[in-house]
Amino acid sequence: xxxxxxxxxxxxxLTALVAGTxxxxxxxxxxxxxxxxQVGNALVPAVITxxxxxxxxxxxxxxxxxxxxGEVISIQVIPRPHDDVAVVLPKAPSAKK
Numbered sequence: 001x002x003x004x005x006x007x008x009x010x011x012x013x014l015t016a017l018v019a020g021t022x023x024x025x026x027x028x029x030x031x032x033x034x035x036x037x038q039v040g041n042a043l044v045p046a047v048i049t050x051x052x053x054x055x056x057x058x059x060x061x062x063x064x065x066x067x068x069x070g071e072v073i074s075i076q077v078i079p080r081p082h083d084d085v086a087v088v089l090p091k092a093p094s095a096k097k
Contacts, residue, residue, distance in 0.1 A: 006033075006078040006085065007055035009062045010045040014038075016070030021046045023065035028054035034090025043073060047089055052079045 009024065011017040017036060024030060030050035038044050048058055056077050063075045078085070 004049060004080065005052040005055040006076075006081050006089075007048040007050070007059040007062075008045055008074070008076040008078075009048075009059055009066065010039075010043055010073040010075075011066050012042050012044075012071040012073055013069075014044055016066040016072070017044045017046055019069045020062035020066030020072070024048055024058040024062035027061035028058040030054050030058045037090060052077070 007024070007030065009017070009020050011020060014036075021032065021036070024046070025032060025048075028050065030048040033047040033049055036044055036046050046062075048055060050058065059075050059077055063072050066072050
């Protein structure tokens with residue numbers, strides 16, 4: 001069974017992040033974690049999960065696509081993250097009843 005990993009792509013500006021996220025999701029079998037939120041100073045991150053190889057390929061493709069539209073601040077792949085890391089990850093909004 002493949003190991004799970006987290007991939008992070010942070011850009012300056014939403015346009016670059018949307019292009020990078022689109023490329024990440026199309027290039028490999030990965031899943032977007034929660035909604036994208038602005039951090040401050042126009043920095044916006046996207047977090048993906050999947051097996052290690054897919055996350056590495058996706059973050060590389062996403063960074064290349066994002067660079068055509070803006071500034072890539074950081075790219076990080078975390079193989080086999082500790083279970084407690086989930087506490088700081090974005091969460092999908094819950095459905096209202």
